[in-house]
Amino acid sequence: MIGGLAKFSKRALIVAAAAGIAFAGAIENAAADAKFQSWIADFRGTALSSGVSASTFNRAFAGVTEIDPEVLQKAKSQPEFTEPVWGYLDNRVNEQSIATGREMSRKYSRWLGAIEKSFGVDRNILLAIWSMETNFGEIMKRDDVMRDAVRSLATLAYADPRRAKYARTQLIAAMKILQKGDIDRSHLTGSWAGALGHTQFIPTSYLAYAVDMDGNGKRDIWNSVPDALATAANLLHKNGWQSGQTWGYEVVLPAGRKFPSGSRTIAEWQSIGVVRANGKAFPRGGEKATLKVPDGRGGPAFLMTRNFYVLKNYNNADKYALGVGLLADQIGGASGLRKEWNRPFTPITMKEREELQNHLRELGYYDGKVDGKIGDGSRNAIQAFQKQMGLDPDGHPSMEVLTVIRKK
Template sequence: MVALGLGLLMSPVSVPSALADAGFERWVAGFRKTAADNGISRSTYDRAFRGVDSIDPEVLEKAKYQPEFTAPVWDYFDNRVHEHSVEVGRAMARKYKGTLDRIEARFGVDRHILLAIWSMESNYGEILKNDKVMRNVVRSLATLAYADKRRAKFARTQLIAALKILQKGDIDESHLTGSWAGAMGHTQFIPTSYQAYAVDFDGNGRRDIWNSVPDALATAANLLRKNGWQTGKTWGYEVELPAGRKFPSGSMTLSKWQSIGVTRANGKGFRNGGDRAELKVLDGRAGPAFLATKNFFVLKAYNNADKYALAVGLLADEIAGYGGLVRDWNRPFTKLSFAEKQELQQRLSVHGYYDGKFDGKIGSGSTSAIKAFQAQAGLTPDGHPSMEVLLRLRQR
C-alpha cells in the first residue's frame, strides 16, 4: 500500500439497516459540511454514502494487524517471494512487454520493480476479481474516521480525497473499492496518493487503476520517479559480512563498505562504487545481509517498511532472472516449495483441518489447521508449514 505499512484486503460485512449505528449515521450527516467545505457537491456525497449506514467491523479488526511489522521475517518473505510469484511475474512481463517498454521510456523505472509491486499489492490483479475480498472505500474510511481514534485524521483526509476522485469521474461509486484502509486498484494507492500520482497511460481520459493495467503500472512508476528513483541503478545487494566485527548504522559508499571487508554474496563486484548504501540485517547475523542503496529507500515511499522494500527488490531480481538469496532466512523448520505448501493445504483439507483455498500462502487459517493437526499427531503445535508436517500427513 502506498506510503503505509498496511495489510491486505478483507471481505466486506453487510449489516442490515435496521441495525444501523445511530451514532455513525449522525457522524455521516455531520461530515457532509466538511465535505462541502472541501468542494464536494451534495449529489456526489449522496451517491457516495448511499447504503453506507453502518460501520464495517472487519475494518477495525484488520486495523490491528500489519504483517510488515508483526510477521516473522521468514514468514513474510515466504508468502511473497516464491516460485509462483516469480513465474507469474515473468508471464506478465511477456504479456505487457509493449506497455512496460513505454513506461520505462517515460518514467525510467525498471519493469521488474513494477511487476514485483503489482504482485505484492494485488497478486497481479487477481484479488480485484474476487467480490468477497473487495471493500467499499467510502465505508472503510468512514468507519476508521468514526471509530478508530488513532487513524481518524488520516481517514478523514483520505475520505475527502476519495470523494474528489468520485466527483471527477475517474471511477463510479459502485467500483470505488479497495482495502480496509482505502488502498485502491492493481497497485493499491490510497486516495491522496492517487490524486498526486495517478496517470491516464492508456489515453482513454480516465485514470483507472482498477481496470487498466497500463494506468496502474504507470501510476506506480510515476510515484517512484517523483520520489527520486535512480534510473539504471539497483535497489541494493545481498552481501557477506566478515566475522567478528561491528558495522556502522549509517550509510557509506559501496567502495568504503568493500574496503572494510563487506563483499557481494554472489562473489561479483559492486557497481557504482561511489553510491552510498546502508546495511540492513533483518534476521540477525546468521541470516542474509543487504546493502540498501537509494532506490531501496524510494521503494519505502510506497510502503514505509524495510520488509516491504526488500521483498519488492528480491522478487524483482528473481523475475529478472538474477537468482535468489545466497544465504536463506533462519527458519525453525525445513522449508516447503510453493507446490508443497499447496499439497500441505490439500492434505489438511482431506483430513478435516482446513477449509480454505489451496493457494500456497500460509495465513492464519493454514496456521490454525497445522496447529490442530500437530496437536492431534503428538507434535509441537507451532503452526510452521514444515516438511516434517507434510511427511506426517503423507503417511496418513
C-alpha cells in the same frame, strides 16, 4: 405436573433471557448505527468545505448505513509488522509469483517499455509491486478482500482513533476521485484501508500521481493495467527513483566485526571487508548504502541504496521494500538469495504448501483457500494437526509436518 411446569418455567425463562439478550444487542447495534449516521451527517460539512460537492457526497454515502466490522478486525494486524521476515517473504517471493511476473512481462511488454521510457523505472520493479499489492490483479476478483472504499474509510474515520485522521483525509480524496469521474460509485473499491486498484494507491496518492497511460481519458487503475503500472512508476519517479540503479545488494559480512550505523559509500563498506554474496564486483564505489540484517547477523545481509528507501514511499516497511526488490530481481532472471533465512524448520515449495493445505482440508482441519499462502487459517490448522499428532504445535508449513501428514 408440578415437575413439568417447573421444567417449562425454566425453559421459558431461558428463552426469555436469550430473547432479552438478543433484543439488547439489537438496541445496542441500532444505537451504534445511529451514532455512525450522526457522524456521517457531521462529516458532510467537512467534506463540502474541502471541495466535495453535495451531489458527490450524497452519491458516495448512498447505502452506507453501518460500519464494516471486518475492516476494524483487519486493522489490528498488518503482516509487514507482525510476521517474521521469512514468513512474509515466503508468501510473496516464490516460484509462483516469479513465473507469473515473467508471464506478465511478456504480455505487457509494449506498455512496460513505454512506461520505462517515460518514467525511468525498471519494469521488473513495477511487476513486483503489482504482485505484492494484488497478486497481478487476482485479489481484485475476491469479494472477501475487496471492499467499498467509502464504507471502509468511513469505518476507520469513525471507529479507529489511531487511523481517524488518515481515514478522514483519504475519504475526502476518494470522493474527489468519484467527483472527477475516473471511476463510477459501484466500482470505487479497495482494501480494508482504502487502497485502490491493481497497484493499491491510497486516494491522496492517486490524486497526486495517477496517470492515464492508455489515453482513454480516464486514470483507471482498477481496470487498466497500463494506467496502474504507470501510476506506480510516476510515484517512484517523483520520489527520487534513480534510473538504471539497483535497490540494494546481498552481501557477506566479515566475521567478528562490528559495523557502523548509517549510510556509507560502497567503497567504505568494502574497506571493512563487506563483499557481494554473488562474488561480483560492486558497480559504483561512490554509491551510498546502509547495512540491513533483517534476520540478524546469522541471516542474509544487505547494503540498501537510495532506491530501497524510495520503495518505502509506497509502503513504509523494510519487509515490503525488500520483498519488491528480491521479487523484481528474480522476475528479471537473477537467482535467489545465497544465504537462507533462519527458519526454525525445513521450508517447502508453494506446490507442497498447497498439498499440505489439501491434506489439512481432507482431514477436517482447514476450510480456507488452497493457494499455498500461509495465513492465520493455515497456521491454526497446522497447529491443530500437530497437537493431535503429539508434535510441537509451532504452526509452521514445514517438510517435517508434510512428511507426517502424507502418511495419514
